[in-house]
Amino acid sequence: MALFSPFVSKPDTVSRIMFKVLLALVPGIALYVWYYGPAILVSLTLASLTALGTEALMLKLRNRPIAPFLKDNSALVTGWLLALSIPSLAPWWLIVVGTAFSIAIVKHLYGGLGNNPFSPAMAGFAVLIISFPVQMTQWISPHGLGAVELGFLEQLEYIFLGVLPPNVSLDAITMATPLDTLKTRLHLEEPIKQIFAMPIYGRLAGQGSEMVSLGFVLGGFYLLATRVITWHIPVVFLGTLFAVAGIFHLADPLHYAAPLFHWFSGAALLGAFFILTDPVTSPTTYKGKLIYAAGAGLLTYLIRVFGNFPDGVAFATLLMNLCVPLIVLYTQPRVFGKKGERP
Amino acid sequence: MRTLYQFHGGIHPTGNKTQSTQCPIARMPLPSRLVIPFRQHAGESAKPLVRAGDRVLKGQLIGMPDGFVSSAVHASTSGTIAAIDMQPIAHPSGMPDLCATLIPDGREEWVPHAAVDYLGSDPAELRQYLRLSGVVGLGGAVFPCDLKLRPLRGHPNRSICTLILNGAECEPYITCDDMLMRERAAEIVQGAEMLRFMLEAGEVLIGIEDNKPEAIAAMRQAVTDSGLPFEVIVVPTIYPSGSAKQLIRILTGLEVPSGKLPTDIGVQCFNIATSYSVYRALAHGEPLLSRIVTVTGNVRQAQNLEVLLGTPVQELIALGEALPDTNRYIMGGPMMGMELASTDVPLVKAGNCIIAASDKLFPPAPPALPCIRCTRCAQACPADLQPMDLYWFAQSRDFGKAQAFSLFDCIECGSCSYVCPSHIPLVQYFQFAKxxxxAREQEKKAADHARERHEFREYRFEREKQEKAEKLAAKERAVREAVAASAATSPQPEIQAAIDRAKEQAATVEPKNTDNPTPQQQSEIAGIEAQREHIRELAKSSVEHTKD
Amino acid sequence: MLSALLVMAIIAIVLGAVLGYSAIKFRVEGNPLVEKIDAILPQTQCGQCGYPGCRPYAEAIASGEADINLCPPGGEEGIHKLADLLGMEFKTFGGNTVIKPKAVAFIDENICIGCTLCFQACPVDAIAGAAKQMHTIIAYECTGCELCVAPCPVDCISMVPIEEKITTWKRKYPEQTLVLAQ
Structure with a gap:
């Protein structure tokens, strides 16, 4: 085989990049375990196994080499992101179905690694929340808030068998998320101050969840420092979310939550650093990244506040994924020595 | 202090330059055989002026420039031409090209040569002189130097303002320019003055990367000693700052417009080694016969050698003493060089470096994965291109789109491939697409030309038909008039006379070349006669056939 | 009900008027399709398609009477281009079409009798010579159509394939060790 120039290269690989993303998720996961118990580790394991299994199966069906693609870690990233977006106490098959859908349909039917137009994890999430809305609300109450706290074995029993310990109801161990609660209560015309006085809201945006989000920020800084992602998407996404929330909050503080609440609740920070920055489904141009992130920020807010779903990150991501080819076409950078005419 | 500008992207590969700068430039001993290709420059091949068996002197013109973009080729030493034939050369196609094989006689006998008084000469004459001296750009593009010294196209009154000497040498491993600047700075500066004179340039900037402090010091000293108002400018080490367009951008802040030449913005750029050979050509009357080559990589002692053009690469390698685990050789640098299919190829004007490579030195890239659009390539591209998009178009053979997305602004520097985490051979895709x-543009041109000729032929037929019809009508008219006018007389005496004349002639004329044909000619004639006979028979049989 | 009908009718009339107007306003003179097809054809004028030249074949394709897979010199790529232009499916060549490498005609000047039949056949005037004089092919004008081969009464014309030279060499599609998107 003839070798071609350049004969030297950076030791970077896709596998290593994806591994860094997984590594960056660890602080958030650790805090998750601290506040919500080890159930999340079960869903991460389930997601990982399903992701790798589905990936291998699809590669086999598509007649592609299996080993190099399994080693690229991209399936694990998809599985983990999905596992972190859905309730950890949900029945075991929920994460399995979601992950399998993400990998088989959203990733491989569109051509596998590098070719999927939609974020696999978010498309999987959308399918789950539309198909299984009840199971998707089984969020464990954060540490110290629930009436009862399950041990690890009891959590396992519930996830796999759907059996709760005697005298414990599902309501005693689960709780609506801060975003969900806000939406319901505002609907009942409760003043926002009163809602935020509830213990679930913690210091900023939610007992437990705000700390997990902080963990994701930590991971995000790691990704920025190691140049896995650029600043464009997180900064502009969070900036837009902050700005829109700020305008509404200033205009009507009784009905619209403060911008910091929007940052630290739901999947905003996970999305800003891990989901929207997925290179495959986000624009390749700098200007494009700015537009994409701004659009996602605006849509996230609109869906959260005016839409039917408690959180908007998943749908905002998917909607902006749709616009990526157009955004990229219209934001081509000026080529060296050219005036900047569009191709 | 001059403000320096930046270009987008660029990379920082490990330099690996110190290995080959430990000892001074050594002169390579005379090889046993020289193979001198007639195309060592961009453009048309030179036309051979010598034949096998001829004795030539060192510096004798053996290949005449042929065509607008072309340059001369010389005998690198005195000796005998053993052959003029197709020989393997260093080319990515692996195809042979026309070369002269020269067996040196060891006497190094020069042709008469003398310095040129360039100050008193006409620039056009100087350009012709450089063309006949075979001076081409030694930075890698080997573009004939005289063409870069032409008066500006479309700007007849505008002279070049800035002459840039390129001493950046940004490719890892290569140090031939570095060593040349350290050791022969004065000559380079003199050459620059000659170039400046021919171009009528205002300022002269010499750009050198900051990883060559000795060369910078030597050049500064030479400029001071010469008393010329040249400026040695230290530029940051970043690949590919040695690319002409990028260096012009760094030093002047100007961008050479896409598809244009530096002269269009009043800048011209020469490699320092080119400047040195211009000096040799004008101050000593010596054509380009040798160049400095870095022999480095997996060798016992990396060094720079002054090598005669046409020296077989394997003799160079033998001198460099490659280590045992060496399994391949690269001509050029690790970023843009090419792997030699065989070391039995001659060193040419473009050959700045030979790297002995092993799998330890340059580990083979892991298998390529699909592009994940991570945009590291776009961040590294010095031409602000979007390599991931271009790759997409090239691999799907969507050449129109590739062109629309500025494929031809790619300088093939390899920065994108260098950073690609999927290890996609991006540059190869771009070279393939280009x-x-x-080739398609050529085909299209040929098709358009053929269409034109075909249409003209149709038009000609139409015209001839018309003319014939007119002539016929005129004749008929004339005949009718003649018949009407004249009474019946004797049957045309003129015609009878013409027939007689023809008969007479036929009797006297004899074929001239039928005396004493050689046996070979006879057999050929017999063969042809046989074929004719055969055809006659065929014709007869086919006629009979149609009768049935 | 009536108003709805009325609205629909008015919209229909307005749109109809716009369409009618633009049909007149943006009317295209001539048949640009023929030009476009002709631009794709290789202009060898060889007649292998069964039409007397490239343009007649282009006209036949445009009018729908000829198929797009009849031009061997254009290669499969030519069919692809025609298919793209006309929005048709790609078709392979018919069973007995042989795709030959590009070639130019060559006259064996020892045998040529100077009959001029070949240059009457040449569609691009690529043969030089006169009656009873030897003929020569102007190689760079020759399109390789082979139309001169058959008329020659002494079989002195042969087709010489064009060999790839270092100046006409094309870079190959990069080979990769891993099978990517096929």
Whole structure:
């Protein structure tokens, strides 16, 4: 085989990049375990196994080499992101179905690694929340808030068998998320101050969840420092979310939550650093990244506040994924020595 | 202090330059055989002026420039031409090209040569002189130097303002320019003055990367000693700052417009080694016969050698003493060089470096994965391109799109491939697409030309038909008039006379070349006669056939 | 009900008027399709398609009477281009079409009798010579159509394939060790 120039290269690989993303998720996961118990580790394991299994199966069906693609870690990233977006106490098959859908349909039917137009994890999430809305609300109450706290074995029993310990109801161990609660209560015309006085809201945006989000920020800084992602998407996404929330909050503080609440609740920070920055489904141009992130920020807010779903990150991501080819076409950078005419 | 500008992207590969700068430039001993290709420059091949068996002197012109973009080729030493034939050369196609094989006689006998008084000469004459001296750009493009010294196209009154000497040498491993600047700075500066004179340039900037402090010091000293108002400018080490367009951008802040030449913005750029050979050509009357080559990589002692053009690469390698685990050789640098299919190829004007490579030195890239659009390539591209998009178009053979997304602004520097985490051979895809597009444009041109000729032929037929019809009508008219006018007389005496004359002639004329044909000619004639006979028979039989 | 009908009718009339107007306003003179097809054809004028030249074949394709897979010199790529232009499916060549490498005609000047039949056949005037004089092919004008081969009464014309030279060499599609998107 003839070798071609350049004969030297950076030791970077896709596998290593994806591994860094997984590594960056660890602080958030650790805090998750601290506040919500080890159930999340079960869903991460389930997601990982399903992701790798589905990936291998699809590669086999598509007649592609299996080993190099399994080693690229991209399936694990998809599985983990999905596992972190859905309730950890949900029945075991929920994460399995979601992950399998993400990998088989959203990733491989569109051509596998590098070719999927939609974020696999978010498309999987959308399918789950539309198909299984009840199971998707089984969020464990954060540490110290629930009436009862399950041990690890009891959590396992519930996830796999759907059996709760005697005298414990599902309501005693689960709780609506801060975003969900806000939406319901505002609907009942409760003043926002009163809602935020509830213990679930913690210091900023939610007992437990705000700390997990902080963990994701930590991971995000790691990704920025190691140049896995650029600043464009997180900064502009969070900036837009902050700005829109700020305008509404200033205009009507009784009905619209403060911008910091929007940052630290739901999947905003996970999305800003891990989901929207997925290179495959986000624009390749700098200007494009700015537009994409701004659009996602605006849509996230609109869906959260005016839409039917408690959180908007998943749908905002998917909607902006749709616009990526157009955004990229219209934001081509000026080529060296050219005036900047569009191709 | 001059403000320096930046270009987008660029990379910082490990330099690996110190290995080959430990000892001074050594002169390579005379090889046993020289193979001198007639195409060592961009453009048309030179036309051979010598034949096998001829004795030539060192510096004798053996290949005449042929065509607008072309340059001369000389005998690198005195000796005998053993052959003029197709020989393997260092080319990515692996195809042979026309070369002269020269067996040196060891006497190094020069042709008469003398310095040129360039100050008193006409620039056009100087350009012709450089063309006949075979001076081409030694930075890698080997573009004939005289063409870069032409008066500006479309700007007849505008002279070049800035002459840039390129001493950046940004490719890892290569140090031939570095060593040349350290050791022969004065000559380079003199050459620059000659170039400046021919171009009528205002300022002269010499750009050198900051990883060559000795060369910078030597050049500064030489400029001071010469008393010329040249400026040695230290530029940051970043690949590919040695690319002409990028260096011009760094030093002047100007961008050479896409598809244009530096002269269009009043800048011209020469490699320092070119400047040195211009000096040799004008101050000593010596054509380009040798160049400095870095022999480095997996060798016992990396060094720079002054090598005669046409020296077989394997003799160079033998001198460099490659280590045992060496399994391949690269001509050029690790970023843009090419792997030699065989070391039995001559060193040419473009050959700045030979790297002995092993799998330890340059580990083979892991298998390529699909592009994940991570945009590291776009961040590294010095031409602000979007390599991931271009790759997409090239691999799907969507050449129109590739062109629309500025494929031809790619300088093939390899920065994108260098950073690609999927290890996709991006540059190869771009070279493939460019080559394919060029071939198609050629085909298109040929088709358009053929269409034109075909249409003209149709038009000609139409015209001839018309003319014939007119002539016929005129004749008929004339005949009718003649018949009407004249009474019946004797049957045309003129015609009878013409027939007689023809008969007479036929009797006297004899074929001239039938005396004493050689046996070979006879057999050929017999063969042809046989074929004719055969055809006659065939014709007869086919006639009979149609009768049935 | 009536108003709805009325609205629909008015919209229909307005749109109809716009369409009618633009049909007149943006009317295209001539048949640009023929030009476009002709631009794709290789202009060898060889007649292998069964039409007397490239343009007649282009006209036949445009009018729908000829198929797009009849031009061997254009290669499969030519069919692809025609298919793209006309929005048709790609078709392979018919069973007995042989695709030959590009070639130019060559006259064996020892045998040529100077009959001029070949240059009457040449569609691009690429043969030089006169009656009873030897003929020569102007190689760079020759399109390789082979139309001169058959008329020659002494079989002195042969087709010489064009060999790839270092100047006409094309870079190959990069080979990769891993099978990517096929």
């Amino acid at each position: 080559s394919e597009i060029r």
